[in-house]
Amino acid sequence: MEVTNEVLDKVFFNDGSLRDIYVVAVDLTDWQKFFDWIRTSPWDIVFYKDGQATVYEQTNVAHFFEENENHRILMFININGVLINCHFFSEDEIEFDIEPKEVKSVTEAIAVFKFMRNLSKILGKESILTGENTPEYPLVTVKSDGTMHINI
Numbered sequence: 001m002e003v004t005n006e007v008l009d010k011v012f013f014n015d016g017s018l019r020d021i022y023v024v025a026v027d028l029t030d031w032q033k034f035f036d037w038i039r040t041s042p043w044d045i046v047f048y049k050d051g052q053a054t055v056y057e058q059t060n061v062a063h064f065f066e067e068n069e070n071h072r073i074l075m076f077i078n079i080n081g082v083l084i085n086c087h088f089f090s091e092d093e094i095e096f097d098i099e100p101k102e103v104k105s106v107t108e109a110i111a112v113f114k115f116m117r118n119l120s121k122i123l124g125k126e127s128i129l130t131g132e133n134t135p136e137y138p139l140v141t142v143k144s145d146g147t148m149h150i151n152i
Contacts, residue, residue: 003110003150010152011139012103017132019139021084021096021116023125028062028091030123035061037122038086044078064088080111094123097132117146 012019023030038045039059047054050071058064067073068088075086082102087095103109112129120127120142128138142148 003106003113005106007150007152008103008106008109011129011150012098012100012109014101017100018097019100020130020132020135021098021119021127022130022135023094023119023123023127024092024135026092026094026123026125028065030125031061031091031094033122034094034119035059037118038075038077041077046076046078048072048074048076065091077115079115080108082108082112084112084115094119113140113142113148116140116142117148120144121146 023034036059047056049067056063064073064075065088073088075088077084077086077096082098084096084098087097089095098112103112116127116129121144124144126144127142128135129140130136130138138151140148140150
């Protein structure tokens with residue numbers, strides 16, 4: 001499906017809530033694949049520990065889950081001006097959130113969808129984009145082969 005202004009309006013509408021991206025049924029091996037990919041991507045990545053920007057030399061993603069037991073760890077991925085926030089909530093689910101008002105154009109929406117396609121292909125798993133905390137109602141589904149379906 002072509003990404004149009006209609007898709008932009010129906011997926012990234014600004015209602016005060018976030019949009020979430022989920023990949024479920026993962027384990028630390030999948031997390032590590034994701035982390036190895038994102039570290040070598042062209043995008044800017046910034047880590048925050050308890051709200052303060054920090055530099056991590058760690059390349060083992062398990063470290064972030066250990067840190068997250070006593071601290072709030074967050075990774076920001078800047079993709080064409082859209083911040084995709086990665087949370088280390090659970091080892092069996094990769095979760096991101098996006099502020100929809102940052103997706104101002106079709107170009108930015110395409111960048112988010114490209115991120116999802118690459119993520120799904122690298123992990124060999126489906127990714128979904130949903131309204132905040134509503135994984136049961138995907139707005140966009142990307143299959144493991146990168147095919148995308150917009151559910152509007």
